[in-house]
Amino acid sequence: MIRVIHAEWVKLRTTSVPYVLTGIALLINALLILVIFLHQNMRGGDTVPHTTQQLNNLVGSGFQGYLFALLLGVLCITTEFRHKTVTTSFLVTPFRPVFVVGKMVLAAIAGAVLAVIMLVATLIGGGITLVARGGSFSDMLHQVPSVAPGMILVFALFAILGVGVGSVLTNQVAAIVVVLGWFIILEGILVSLVSGAAKWVPTGAALAASNLTRGEGGNNSGSPIHLFNQWQGTLLMLAYGILFAAVGSYFLTHRDIT
Amino acid sequence: MPAAIEIEHLTKQFRGVLAVDDLSFEVAAGRVTGFLGPNGSGKTTTLRMLLGLVEITSGQATFGGQRYVQIDQPIHHVGAVLEATSFHPARRAEDHLKMVAIGAGIPVSRVRETLELVGMEEVARRRVGKFSLGMRQRLQLATALLGDPDVLILDEPANGLDPQGIQWLRNFIRHQASTGRSVLVSSHLLSEMEETVDDVVIVSQGKLVLQTTLAELANRTGTTTGMRVRAPDLGHFTNMLTASNIPFRSVAPDTIVIDGATPEWLGPILAQHQIVVYEVIHEKGSLEDVFLELTHGFDATVPGGAAPGTGPMGGTPDAAGVPDPTTPTPGGPS
Numbered sequence: 001m002i003r004v005i006h007a008e009w010v011k012l013r014t015t016s017v018p019y020v021l022t023g024i025a026l027l028i029n030a031l032l033i034l035v036i037f038l039h040q041n042m043r044g045g046d047t048v049p050h051t052t053q054q055l056n057n058l059v060g061s062g063f064q065g066y067l068f069a070l071l072l073g074v075l076c077i078t079t080e081f082r083h084k085t086v087t088t089s090f091l092v093t094p095f096r097p098v099f100v101v102g103k104m105v106l107a108a109i110a111g112a113v114l115a116v117i118m119l120v121a122t123l124i125g126g127g128i129t130l131v132a133r134g135g136s137f138s139d140m141l142h143q144v145p146s147v148a149p150g151m152i153l154v155f156a157l158f159a160i161l162g163v164g165v166g167s168v169l170t171n172q173v174a175a176i177v178v179v180l181g182w183f184i185i186l187e188g189i190l191v192s193l194v195s196g197a198a199k200w201v202p203t204g205a206a207l208a209a210s211n212l213t214r215g216e217g218g219n220n221s222g223s224p225i226h227l228f229n230q231w232q233g234t235l236l237m238l239a240y241g242i243l244f245a246a247v248g249s250y251f252l253t254h255r256d257i258t
Numbered sequence: 259m260p261a262a263i264e265i266e267h268l269t270k271q272f273r274g275v276l277a278v279d280d281l282s283f284e285v286a287a288g289r290v291t292g293f294l295g296p297n298g299s300g301k302t303t304t305l306r307m308l309l310g311l312v313e314i315t316s317g318q319a320t321f322g323g324q325r326y327v328q329i330d331q332p333i334h335h336v337g338a339v340l341e342a343t344s345f346h347p348a349r350r351a352e353d354h355l356k357m358v359a360i361g362a363g364i365p366v367s368r369v370r371e372t373l374e375l376v377g378m379e380e381v382a383r384r385r386v387g388k389f390s391l392g393m394r395q396r397l398q399l400a401t402a403l404l405g406d407p408d409v410l411i412l413d414e415p416a417n418g419l420d421p422q423g424i425q426w427l428r429n430f431i432r433h434q435a436s437t438g439r440s441v442l443v444s445s446h447l448l449s450e451m452e453e454t455v456d457d458v459v460i461v462s463q464g465k466l467v468l469q470t471t472l473a474e475l476a477n478r479t480g481t482t483t484g485m486r487v488r489a490p491d492l493g494h495f496t497n498m499l500t501a502s503n504i505p506f507r508s509v510a511p512d513t514i515v516i517d518g519a520t521p522e523w524l525g526p527i528l529a530q531h532q533i534v535v536y537e538v539i540h541e542k543g544s545l546e547d548v549f550l551e552l553t554h555g556f557d558a559t560v561p562g563g564a565a566p567g568t569g570p571m572g573g574t575p576d577a578a579g580v581p582d583p584t585t586p587t588p589g590g591p592s
Contacts, residue, residue, distance in 0.1 A: 003360060003361055003362070003363050004361060006360050006361075007357050007358075007360045007361030010353065010356055010357040010360055011346075011357050014346075014348075014349045014350065014353040014354075014357070015346055015348050015349060016348055079346065083344070083345065083346045083347065084341065084344040085344055085345065085346055086344075087311065087340055087341065087344045088344055088358060088401065089361075090310070090311055091309060091311075091332070091333065091338055092332075092333055092358055092361040092362050093361060094310045094326055094327040094329075094332060095327060254313060256272075256306075256311070256312040256313055257306065257311040257312065258302075258303075258306065258311075258312060
């Protein structure tokens with residue numbers, strides 16, 4: 001298994017996928033940091049984030065980047081089918097569930113690394129801006145322990161879910177359209193239509209897993225959202241990923257690679 | 259000689275289409291076996307079933323009694339070249355090999371060695387997307403050799419190669435066989451492989467047509483397929499053939515071909531009837547003709563004509579005094 005994960009790492013780092021996704025995620029994160037400071041300016045009074053909640057929001061501004069971890073997981077597996085490198089992969093690892101599990105482990109690590117990169121970038125970019133505007137960097141640093149573990153965990157869980165979805169939907173375009181369609185449009189509609197659905201959908205489970213109390217992923221009405229606790233959320237997210245991976249492994253095992 | 263590969267009653271059905279039909283053959287260890295058949299005859303499907311990439315409907319395909327998926331670290335025993343497109347275009351040649359080597363537990367130092375084996379050490383750092391088809395084929399061969407396998411499986415490796423590439427490939431395959439490897443190489447053209455293979459397995463429409471050695475197949479060549487006659491005035495001669503129900507084909511205004519005829523049959527007739535000829539050519543079948551005949555069920559060199567040996571007439575001279583050309587002549591070839 002170690003060999004399979006190592007080979008997956010070589011596959012990942014020798015394509016442009018992780019670099020492009022990380023670049024876009026960082027760009028969006030920079031824009032979000034900018035929005036946080038502009039928003040602070042517009043509110044008048046204090047021009048920099050200084051309360052615990054404001055600094056927590058600033059440190060966790062890259063949280064929405066979990067979508068990129070999800071895409072990373074999806075691309076990890078669908079790229080193999082797009083370029084037919086799956087033939088070589090299955091010749092090296094003929095027992096296909098091992099191939100899927102290897103990708104899940106690597107994607108989880110890559111997702112966690114993406115979260116760390118975004119946190120570090122936020123601390124550098126947000127920290128410089130904060131200090132330049134007279135804010136306290138040490139106050140910002142104090143928020144890291146409450147944000148980082150949850151964010152890293154959520155990114156890893158979404159990357160695992162991405163591999164699971166990609167193992168079921170091996171067509172790259174279809175897989176990307178489905179996951180983005182779900183997380184950007186359908187999930188919000190479902191949550192607003194079905195009461196109690198919020199904690200069961202992947203974003204709700206991920207929010208619970210993150211243990212962040214910022215209210216992302218909820219409805220737009222501002223009403224409180226009842227989520228699972230951190231462990232329940234983590235297990236639910238893992239269950240989604242493993243369920244997709246199990247279905248995907250079954251289909252892959254019986255799929256003819258022609 | 260022990261078998262390196264055993265295919266037993268292998269069958270594959272794709273949604274109602276029978277791609278491989280109860281196919282059985284063996285590949286002898288240490289020899290180059292040509293797996294030949296026209297496009298769509300089930301060669302690729304057979305090889306992919308053998309390699310565990312396509313599910314088997316029934317029967318079995320094994321390496322020394324073990325299915326590919328049962329072999330521990332299969333890359334160390336079996337190397338395969340399946341298609342020239344299975345690379346990520348942005349990946350460097352060296353990285354593609356590293357990825358396989360690491361996954362299979364092969365020392366990364368072997369990557370350089372295999373690149374040298376296929377003459378690609380100069381382009382190791384180039385991205386595969388910039389490679390020509392021939393270079394991709396070589397990289398595939400390098401991938402197959404990474405684990406120093408005992409068995410090589412090559413699916414249409416000559417496809418898209420220029421004459422120099424094909425010559426290189428022939429030498430490569432012969433070299434691999436000389437080191438004791440068993441090679442199973444598929445092709446839809448026997449001519450590509452006739453200088454390379456020791457044995458042939460010929461398939462058509464998913465079924466085995468023939469398994470033999472190349473030498474035995476070559477013995478089938480040289481069989482007369484007909485006599486080509488060019489003459490200034492063919493009228494008298496063709497009237498005589500028509501009267502005797504001897505089929506012939508006009509291939510030019512002054513040229514006919516008599517299928518199944520032999521020089522021993524034609525010579526005395528031309529002399530007896532004092533027919534002036536400019537050219538008489540004894541047409542013989544090549545190895546490719548034999549292959550085409552076996553795979554198509556008819557002789558493709560006889561468009562619209564009867565296949566050799568299927569003449570409708572008896573062997574006795576008819577009213578026009580012309581014997582059946584398919585009847586063996588004393589002293590002539592049978």
